[in-house]
Amino acid sequence: MSLINSVPEMVLTSKVDAMLNWTRKSSLWYMLFGLACCAIEMMQTGGPRSDLDRFGMAPRATPRVSDLMIVAGTLTLKMALRTKVLYDQMPDPKYVVSMGSCSNCGGLFQLAYSVCDGVDKIIPVDVYVPGCPPRPEALTEGLILLQDKMMNEKWLTRSAPLTVA
Amino acid sequence: MALSKELREAVPAAEAVVSTNAGGEVLKIRAGAAFDAMTYLRNRTDEPFNQLMDLTCVDRVATDRIFEVVYQLRSLDTGRRLMVKASVAQDDPRIASVASIWKSANWGEREAYDMFGVCFEGHPDLRRILLYEEFEGHPLRKSYSYLKRQPLVEERDPIANPWPAKDLEPR
Structure with a gap:
């Protein structure tokens, strides 16, 4: 941080930011979090036809090494507690993609006694992918949107002391 | 109707009544003698109902002030099916x-x-099999409001109270 603070910000840090963002977006490891039928489409998206590996994305079985949580399926109130715990276990910076109508707003089951209507009531969501379930193309589009969002972030500038700016 | 007569002789306290519904046999018994009647149905000599396919319940509180426990029985020997209600x-x-x-x-x-x-x-x-231990009440009862929610974690209204933007939040 001291090196960054000692040079003019507009010259170097923006480029380092861009490079860091590029590396981050090119190795998005996502946590497998299939809750219902959307998980089948998520598997399809990771499969050979719409290959997620070409974006540097790899499925992970644990939140501790994941950058991204794809919430795929109906979130029940019982699972919401686990979702919150798993999200808290992910290291910063972390992202959440809400996949499908159920995790966006509860979908078909939003009036059920056991369903949490929207994962954004529990954890912050970066990209919402509509559909019931979304096709692999839709999920890929959502992930590209997330990559665009990551490219516009300025983590280094943001973390620098306010006096430098 | 032979089954009704047979059960009335074997377990008279069950007061069995057989009817048909949609082509299937329905046997209504007294709840107090349900165990004896079911034991008899399981251990019949010629055609035992040795498989319990399903066990459910129906809320009839509004009309009859009862809950109806429904057993779906099947005989593996002959394939005969029987619905028992108590x-x-x-x-x-x-x-x-x-x-x-x-x-x-x-x-x-x-x-x-x-x-x-x-x-x-x-x-x-x-104990509970599907819902969590903290859940209060029984949700498929008609008296349980369909609007009632029992969340385990604090829920936030993301429209009225949006989450802070990630890249603006101080670390």
Whole structure:
């Protein structure tokens, strides 16, 4: 941080930011979090036809090494507690993609006694992918949107002391 | 109607009545004698109903002030099917467990307890099977409001109270 603070910000840090963002977006490891039928489409998206590996994305079985949580399926109130715990276990910076109508707003089951209507009531969501379930193309589009969002972030500038700016 | 007569002779306290519904046999019995009647049906000599396919419950509180426990039986020898219904009172829903007769009744009874609050006496492990332990009430009862929610974690209204933007938040 001291090196960054000692040079003019507009010259170097923006480029380092861009490079860091590029590396981050090119190795998005996502946590497998299939809750219902959307998980089948998520598997399809990771499969050979719409290959997620070409974006540097790899499925992970644990939140501790994941950058991204794809919430795929109906979130029940019982699972919401686990979702919150798993999200808290992910290291910063972390992202959440809400996949499908159920995790966006509860979908078909939003009036059920056991369903949490929207994962954004529990954890912050970066990209919402509509559909019931979304096709692999839709999920890929959502992930590209997330990559665009990551490219516009300025983590280094943001973390620098306010006096430098 | 032979089954009704047979059961009336074997277990008179059950007061069995057989009817047909949509081509299937329906046997109504007294809840107090349910265990004896079910034991008899399981151990009949010529055509034992040795498979319990399903065990559910119906809320008939609004019309009859009862919960109806429904057993779906099948004979593996002949393929004959039988639906057995037993009524329990709404204010004290109790019936004997049949988990010692058919092992498949174990989880079915736990589900009926979870959703309707029917107490199965003699069940080896009567606790909730689907919902969480903190849940209060029994959601498939008609008296349970469909708008009621029992969240375990604090919920936030993301429209009225949006989450802070990630890249603006101080670290």
